[in-house]
Amino acid sequence: MPGSPQLIEKLLASLPTEQASALTRLVELADRRSAAIYLVGGPVRDLLLDLQPGDLDVAVEGDAIDLAAHLAEAADLRLVRHPRFGTATVSGDGAHVDLATARTETYEAAGALPSVRPSTIDDDLHRRDFTINAMALALNGTDAGRLLDPAGGRADLDAGLIRVLHTASFQDDATRILRAARYEARLGFRLEEATHDLLVRDLPFLETISPARVHQEFARTLLEHEPERALMQLANLGALRTLHPSLHFDRELTAAFERLRKIAPRAVPAAYWPLLTWHVAKSATEPVIARLALTRRQADAVRALTELRGRTPRSGARPSETVSLFAAQPTAAVWALAAAGSGAAREQAHAYMARYRNVRPLLRGDDLLALGVPPGKPVGEVLARLRAAKLDGEVRTRTDEERSVRDGLIRNDE
Numbered sequence: 024m025p026g027s028p029q030l031i032e033k034l035l036a037s038l039p040t041e042q043a044s045a046l047t048r049l050v051e052l053a054d055r056r057s058a059a060i061y062l063v064g065g066p067v068r069d070l071l072l073d074l075q076p077g078d079l080d081v082a083v084e085g086d087a088i089d090l091a092a093h094l095a096e097a098a099d100l101r102l103v104r105h106p107r108f109g110t111a112t113v114s115g116d117g118a119h120v121d122l123a124t125a126r127t128e129t130y131e132a133a134g135a136l137p138s139v140r141p142s143t144i145d146d147d148l149h150r151r152d153f154t155i156n157a158m159a160l161a162l163n164g165t166d167a168g169r170l171l172d173p174a175g176g177r178a179d180l181d182a183g184l185i186r187v188l189h190t191a192s193f194q195d196d197a198t199r200i201l202r203a204a205r206y207e208a209r210l211g212f213r214l215e216e217a218t219h220d221l222l223v224r225d226l227p228f229l230e231t232i233s234p235a236r237v238h239q240e241f242a243r244t245l246l247e248h249e250p251e252r253a254l255m256q257l258a259n260l261g262a263l264r265t266l267h268p269s270l271h272f273d274r275e276l277t278a279a280f281e282r283l284r285k286i287a288p289r290a291v292p293a294a295y296w297p298l299l300t301w302h303v304a305k306s307a308t309e310p311v312i313a314r315l316a317l318t319r320r321q322a323d324a325v326r327a328l329t330e331l332r333g334r335t336p337r338s339g340a341r342p343s344e345t346v347s348l349f350a351a352q353p354t355a356a357v358w359a360l361a362a363a364g365s366g367a368a369r370e371q372a373h374a375y376m377a378r379y380r381n382v383r384p385l386l387r388g389d390d391l392l393a394l395g396v397p398p399g400k401p402v403g404e405v406l407a408r409l410r411a412a413k414l415d416g417e418v419r420t421r422t423d424e425e426r427s428v429r430d431g432l433i434r435n436d437e
């Protein structure tokens with residue numbers, strides 16, 4: 024069946040100019056080489072949902088790297104090749120196109136990366152995770168504009184269903200469990216019934232997934248607008264406790280995620296990581312850090328939050344006391360406490376991050392030397408005392424600060 028131009032027109036109209044012109048160039052180059060090219064996966068799904076497609080994923084029946092190199096040259100864009108995977112990225116000036124040689128995959132062991140062979144677009148669609156991601160749009164030749172939908176993805180898009188392509192899908196690659204929850208949450212879809220049962224049956228296969236791959240899926244989930252929806256779903260499905268028995272997610276953490284976005288939009292996603300481990304017992308912290316392959320920075324925030332949770336700050340503490348409690352802590356941990364803590368802990372963490380941490384005396388080191396403070400360590404000590412006095416409202420103006428330094432010097436002389 025020949026294609027119709029409508030979907031391609033819709034695609035070009037929905038893309039930023041730079042993306043549209045990179046794609047038009049790519050079609051010309053592919054035509055010249057008689058290579059069939061297809062838009063695949065996420066952008067096709069998004070196009071049919073009337074959402075703005077993100078990066079362009081293009082499958083090539085032929086040598087994707089060679090085609091990518093020609094596109095990079097013709098459009099003066101950057102080329103990054105991944106010969107091991109038969110893929111390449113062409114980007115620059117607002118354009119970003121990922122090209123991959125159409126391929127088939129065989130899973131020799133559950134959870135292991137598959138062995139890969141170049142193949143046709145049909146095989147390429149059959150290796151995919153869910154029907155809604157297993158569609159392609161032919162971009163050139165007589166087929167241009169044809170939607171390839173061998174698994175019924177369009178009907179599932181209309182029905183709002185996440186459905187796997189075959190019954191061993193979650194066993195072959197259990198990261199699909201984490202991906203399923205992400206798509207459900209993002210698109211407001213639900214798991215098709217048989218897919219739900221397969222997912223629950225195959226939860227134990229999460230053990231076959233390396234920490235690095237688990238990390239990657241969580242990192243992508245935490246970049247969603249409302250990651251708490253996917254995390255809640257993973258908790259309800261039993262996936263979180265399968266990953267580690269002490270990983271929980273609940274209404275309290277849902278509220279904390281929402282609160283974090285409100286009070287500290289720029290601490291997102293960094294502060295989500297420690298929040299995610301809010302319910303983890305101290306004894307389980309290190310195993311959870313290992314299971315999620317947290318980076319050093321993320322792990323430090325998780326450890327710090329575990330400690331902070333154990334300390335109950337005094338209500339009515341002076342601001343300078345609050346500062347000494349939080350000053351050496353990773354900011355992601357303090358924001359997490361401000362989002363999920365209660366009472367004084369929450370208030371003080373918030374006050375520290377929003378106000379106290381930026382309070383500095385008006386006088387600088389040079390001013391102190393001029394006032395007679397001996398050089399070296401004493402300057403740092405006086406600055407710290409001035410900062411505490413300013414935090415606690417004991418000094419306000421520059422004159423107050425100068426007086427306080429002079430008084431201190433006199434007292435030290437006595």
Ligand code: ATP
Pocket residue numbers: 063064065066077080150151152153156157196198199
């Ligand atoms: P997003 O869906 O997050 O908007 P995307 O659809 O481009 O982006 P990616 O994770 O970049 O998602 O994957 C690209 C495509 O590759 C998916 O649409 C899907 O068809 C396929 N894919 C990705 N991961 C898997 C997997 N674990 N198993 C099977 N297919 C996968």
